[in-house]
Amino acid sequence: MSVTALSAEPLLRRLEAAQAPAVDTPARTRARDLFLRYGLPHRKVEAWKYTDLKPVSEMPFVAAVSAPVTAADLAPWRLADAHVLVFIDGGFRADLSEFNATDGVSLGRAAPGASVSGEAAADAVAALNGALATDGALVRVPDGVSLDRPVQFLFVATGGAVRSAQVRNRIDLGRGASASVVETYAGLGTEPCWTNVVTDAVVAPGAALDHAILQSQGSAAWHTGRISARVDTAARFSNCTVSLGAATARQDILVQLAGVGAECRLTGANLGRGQQHLDYFSRIDHAAREGRSVQDIRVAVDDRAMSIFQGCIAVAPDAQKTDAKQLCRNLLLGERSIAFAKPELEILADDVKCTHGATTGDLGVEELFYLRARGIGADEARQMLVAAFVADVLEGLEAPVRGHLESAVSQWLRGAP
Amino acid sequence: MLEIENLHASVDGKEILRGLTLNVRAGEVHAIMGPNGSGKSTLSYVLAGRDGYEVTSGSVRYFGKDLLALPAEERAREGIFLAFQYPVEIPGVANANFLKSAVNAVRRHQGVSELDAMDFLKLARARMKLLQMDEKFLSRAVNVGFSGGEKKRNEMFQMAMLEPKLALLDETDSGLDIDALRIVADGVNALRSPDRGIIMITHYQRLLDYIVPDFVHVLAQGRIAKSGGKELALELEKAGYAGIGEAA
Ligand SMILES: Nc1ncnc2c1ncn2[C@@H]1O[C@H](COP(=O)(O)OP(=O)(O)O)[C@@H](O)[C@H]1O
Ligand SMILES: [Mg+2]
Numbered sequence: 001m002s003v004t005a006l007s008a009e010p011l012l013r014r015l016e017a018a019q020a021p022a023v024d025t026p027a028r029t030r031a032r033d034l035f036l037r038y039g040l041p042h043r044k045v046e047a048w049k050y051t052d053l054k055p056v057s058e059m060p061f062v063a064a065v066s067a068p069v070t071a072a073d074l075a076p077w078r079l080a081d082a083h084v085l086v087f088i089d090g091g092f093r094a095d096l097s098e099f100n101a102t103d104g105v106s107l108g109r110a111a112p113g114a115s116v117s118g119e120a121a122a123d124a125v126a127a128l129n130g131a132l133a134t135d136g137a138l139v140r141v142p143d144g145v146s147l148d149r150p151v152q153f154l155f156v157a158t159g160g161a162v163r164s165a166q167v168r169n170r171i172d173l174g175r176g177a178s179a180s181v182v183e184t185y186a187g188l189g190t191e192p193c194w195t196n197v198v199t200d201a202v203v204a205p206g207a208a209l210d211h212a213i214l215q216s217q218g219s220a221a222w223h224t225g226r227i228s229a230r231v232d233t234a235a236r237f238s239n240c241t242v243s244l245g246a247a248t249a250r251q252d253i254l255v256q257l258a259g260v261g262a263e264c265r266l267t268g269a270n271l272g273r274g275q276q277h278l279d280y281f282s283r284i285d286h287a288a289r290e291g292r293s294v295q296d297i298r299v300a301v302d303d304r305a306m307s308i309f310q311g312c313i314a315v316a317p318d319a320q321k322t323d324a325k326q327l328c329r330n331l332l333l334g335e336r337s338i339a340f341a342k343p344e345l346e347i348l349a350d351d352v353k354c355t356h357g358a359t360t361g362d363l364g365v366e367e368l369f370y371l372r373a374r375g376i377g378a379d380e381a382r383q384m385l386v387a388a389f390v391a392d393v394l395e396g397l398e399a400p401v402r403g404h405l406e407s408a409v410s411q412w413l414r415g416a417p
Numbered sequence: 418m419l420e421i422e423n424l425h426a427s428v429d430g431k432e433i434l435r436g437l438t439l440n441v442r443a444g445e446v447h448a449i450m451g452p453n454g455s456g457k458s459t460l461s462y463v464l465a466g467r468d469g470y471e472v473t474s475g476s477v478r479y480f481g482k483d484l485l486a487l488p489a490e491e492r493a494r495e496g497i498f499l500a501f502q503y504p505v506e507i508p509g510v511a512n513a514n515f516l517k518s519a520v521n522a523v524r525r526h527q528g529v530s531e532l533d534a535m536d537f538l539k540l541a542r543a544r545m546k547l548l549q550m551d552e553k554f555l556s557r558a559v560n561v562g563f564s565g566g567e568k569k570r571n572e573m574f575q576m577a578m579l580e581p582k583l584a585l586l587d588e589t590d591s592g593l594d595i596d597a598l599r600i601v602a603d604g605v606n607a608l609r610s611p612d613r614g615i616i617m618i619t620h621y622q623r624l625l626d627y628i629v630p631d632f633v634h635v636l637a638q639g640r641i642a643k644s645g646g647k648e649l650a651l652e653l654e655k656a657g658y659a660g661i662g663e664a665a
Contacts, residue, residue, distance in 0.1 A: 374579065
């Protein structure tokens with residue numbers, strides 16, 4: 001048993017003491033055992049090499065009533081013309097939510113105690129979530145139904161105390177169904193806090209799920225998120241993750257292209273400044289024939305911020321005719337900013353097309369001069385060029401979701417956290 | 418309006434301008450001609466304030482003020498416009514957004530109220546019409562995928578929108594067919610006025626058939642080697658630049 005595993009139990013106890021009791025289920029017990037076996041991943045765990053969660057294990061979590069939140073507090077984050085499920089400090093709030101499900105669609109709270117995917121040390125954070133989560137959002141769309149409006153899961157962390165929010169979401173699309181879901185994580189407080197979320201998505205044959213994440217937590221927050229999506233025959237999954245908040249944020253995107261001709265498109269942006277640490281980890285498993293995946297990640301880091309991109313593409317022996325493209329472009333805005341890009345290909349089939357690339361650079365001096373020569377100030381010129389650099393990954397998103405992410409990006413460009 | 422006095426400038430430690438002196442008064446059109454590599458673009462970049470172009474001695478006064486002390490954006494806001502020999506492509510930035518930001522940056526500086534989206538569009542459409550430019554260029558990314566001639570016309574469009582006091586046209590005529598040349602020349606002539614100065618850098622005499630200069634200068638080896646009236650351009654056309662640098 002490692003040193004970290006020894007500290008697993010006290011952390012689990014403290015987190016349990018600071019939240020509503022979770023009813024034991026077999027899945028929860030398994031998750032608990034898995035977490036106690038490994039503890040929070042240390043940096044010798046390859047997938048967590050760049051992100052150290054030790055500060056989380058030392059946070060003085062308390063059970064505290066949430067600060068009062070009004071609809072006005074949520075207005076800046078709320079998606080207009082959408083079904084909105086609101087969670088404050090991880091707890092569902094019907095009074096602040098607004099949704100109506102028709103056509104046999106289920107929207108609302110997810111049943112707790114879901115099972116964990118994965119058995120390795122790298123899965124321990126998700127396992128801890130499995131042991132503790134008592135709340136989360138649910139979207140279930142029956143066969144052949146297209147959801148009329150996007151669904152927003154709006155998670156807001158309030159201030160006033162050091163809290164953890166363990167959240168478990170579930171998205172289920174039936175055969176030929178389609179839906180657009182955006183998860184927004186925002187913070188009102190300045191205290192440290194930890195949000196640990198797992199979203200399980202199942203995309204049945206012929207279904208299409210457009211999924212987006214906006215991570216815009218408060219500047220002292222720690223955020224760990226994981227989405228696991230199983231994409232079946234001729235189904236389509238897209239994810240756009242924009243991560244620009246929190247002190248430290250780690251997002252795992254795990255996609256299994258399980259059926260023939262399944263597709264996924266992963267885009268996103270890590271935007272960091274100050275001392276922010278933003279870690280994007282993805283794994284696309286091409287498990288069946290004729291799968292297609294496209295990944296395009298943009299990174300812009302300023303000051304001493306650090307971004308990490310780890311993107312693994314695994315092609316199983318019988319996943320012939322796989323077509324996978326991966327690109328990560330990094331923009332270093334500060335002399336001390338750092339961006340790691342670590343692509344990883346595990347290709348066990350012979351008839352496949354896989355390309356990957358990573359670039360790192362700074363803003364073009366030619367472009368900057370051209371803008372300035374027209375009277376545009378240096379700061380505004382830089383903002384325009386960074387916005388243009390990021391804009392590509394938001395292209396193709398549905399208008400309301402795109403607007404939501406765009407306005408967060410332009411606020412970030414103007415200097416807001 | 419512009420007094421360049423014994424200007425020396427280097428790029429990457431290599432001296433390109435070597436004692437250049439030139440005066441431009443309001444209302445005048447000056448043509449600067451000269452062989453490739455003689456420093457014409459370097460002069461335009463130095464005046465526009467590009468980083469990396471180091472002035473080692475001499476001075477440039479613009480309306481009596483030290484131009485070289487101003488950053489590039491301030492010079493533009495004070496009315497200096499450089500039409501680039503090689504306009505820069507900026508993927509992801511729409512021509513309209515770019516130009517609206519530019520126009521409003523200049524207007525703020527002048528203490529004039531900013532144009533809103535409607536007024537900007539109205540003005541842009543009117544100016545594009547003069548240059549016979551398709552409106553679709555407004556929504557396209559700045560210069561991306563434009564042909565050589567379209568890029569030059571886009572420069573003239575920006576100039577028409579920004580209404581500079583001093584325009585520097587760096588080989589705006591190269592790469593244009595005769596019809597485009599005529600349109601560009603009309604655009605420049607429309608801008609001619611008693612309180613504007615224009616410096617046209619060109620390789621060819623043919624532009625000067627359409628925009629008749631008050632003065633023609635030959636730049637050779639980093640300095641003005643010869644100056645004269647518009648007839649100098651014709652002479653150069655016949656005799657070429659041979660000998661001019663050495664004679665000076
Ligand atoms: N960025 C640069 N770095 C090094 N040398 C340069 C640079 N720009 C121009 N030069 C040199 O300066 C000289 C003048 O160039 P330029 O001003 O472009 O001439 P022109 O416009 O008259 O053709 C040339 O010898 C050219 O090679
Ligand atoms: Mg030149």
